[in-house]
Amino acid sequence: MGDIAKGVFSGAWALLVGWIVPAALNLSVFVLAVVPTLQRDALVARLWPGPQLKVSLLLLVGSVLVGLVLHALQNSLYRILEGYVLWPNAAYRYGCRRQLRVKHGLRDRIALLRLERRIQEGRAGADAAVQLARLRSTPAVTRHARRDQRRSVxxxxxxxxxxxxxxxxxxQVAPTRLGNAIRRLEEYGYERFRLDTQVMWHELTGCVSDQTRRQVEFARTRVDFFIALLYGHGVVASCALAALLSSRPQTDVLIATASALIMLMPVWYWSAVKATDEWAASVRSLVNLGRKPLAEALGYSLPxxxxxxRTMWTLISRLSRLPYHERTASLDQYRTGSTPPPA
Incomplete structure (x- = not known):
């Protein structure tokens, strides 16, 4: 009973903090800033409750319902911001090229700083001068070279x-910063061990300790919180701008509300990108600690x-993702109690 209660509390906490609380904040802004500016026609007067108690109850119920809807739509909400859904092909390709340039620029700037340090310490090789000239001739590096040299450790x-x-x-580069920040944690298991965590996610999370699993859930909750805030701000700002079309709007209040919410949206987006660092660390821990229990639970011995x-996880992931093929019979050598695989 205690384990069931812990599981329910963990799931409720992620739902509450990740989706219901942001929904309550956005609904509160809508009720306090947008609703009073609307012209009270017969329909609004009939639908909108009068006493303060009813308004508070409406906010509570509305926050729960909106939070549940956002939680149910979370995959689609994420995919839009990651660049996988509702993006035209031209915009998708342009975003990938742009993010690839940013990635290569960061890589070259770091390489230049390391090479300059090795040259100063006398640890550079014979081709150091050629590498240094190549890096300094890169436009993405030269724009930041002088400022990077003044950076502290x-x-x-x-x-x-x-x-x-x-x-x-x-x-694997995605067209958005958030897409890349999430993609790096999705490809960690495959890039290091050929363990496809996207395919084996439920098996993997079912084999690790409760603490490791909760770390992943709580880390993602932080990202959910900022994603829900971002979408909610966009909806409330759109409602504020639409309210300007009414016959007697309070223009200053609506414009100020919409402007403030629109300016905050990039802040929440960047906060979501930063919050993926903890999510990525928890997934890394999940993969590193869960590989051995997962192999044993599936009846295999970790070589x-x-x-x-890497060969074993490739075959296991392929067996889970694709129909059976005779080549996957080579998994027999990794089964518990079988002859150890050749070195």
């Missing part, structure tokens, strides 16, 4: 932090060699 670490928000493979492990 902590400030230079921020460049590496920005680069870490991109997937390792250039083929001692890394390359053999």
């Amino acid at each position: 902590a400030q230079r670490a921020l460049l590496q932090e920005g680069l870490s928000r991109y997937p390792v493979s250039d083929e 001692p060699e890394l390359q053999a492990e």
Whole structure:
């Protein structure tokens, strides 16, 4: 009973903080700033409750309902911001090229700083001068070279932090910052161990400890919170602008409300991108700690060699994703109690 209560509380906490609380904040702004400016025609007067108690109850019920709807639509909401849904092909390709340039620019700036440090310490190789000239001739590097040289050690670490928000493979780059920040945690298991966490997610989370699983849930809740705020601000700002079309609007209040919400939307977007750092760390812990329990739960023994492990996870992920093929019979060598695979 205690485990059931913990599971219910964990799920309710993620729903409450991630979606219902932002919905309550956005509805409160709508009720306080937009509703009083609307012309009270017969329809509005009939639908809108009068006593303060009824308004508070309406906010509570509306926040829960809107939060539940947002939670149910979360995959679609994420995919829009990641650049996978409702993006024209031309915009998608342009966004990918732009994000790829940003990634390469960060990589080259970090490489230049490291190369200059090795040259100063006398640890550079014979081809250091050629590499230095090539990096300094890159436009994305020359624009920031002088400012990067004045950075402290902590400030230079921020460049590496920005680069870490991109997937390792250039083929996995998404057209938006949020898409790349999420894509890097989605491809972590596959890039390191060939464990496709997108396919094996439920099996993986079912084998780890409750603490590890809760870390992933709570880390994602932070991102959910900012995503819900962003979408809610967009809807409330649109309602405020639409209210300007009424016959006697309070123009100053509506314009101020819409302007403030629109200016806050990039802040919430960037906050969501930053919040993915904790999410990525929790997924990394999930993969590193959960591989061995997952292999044992599936009836396999984790090979001692890394390359053999990568082969095993490739076959297991393929077996879960695709129809059975005779080639997957080679998984027999990794089954518990079978002869160890050759080195």
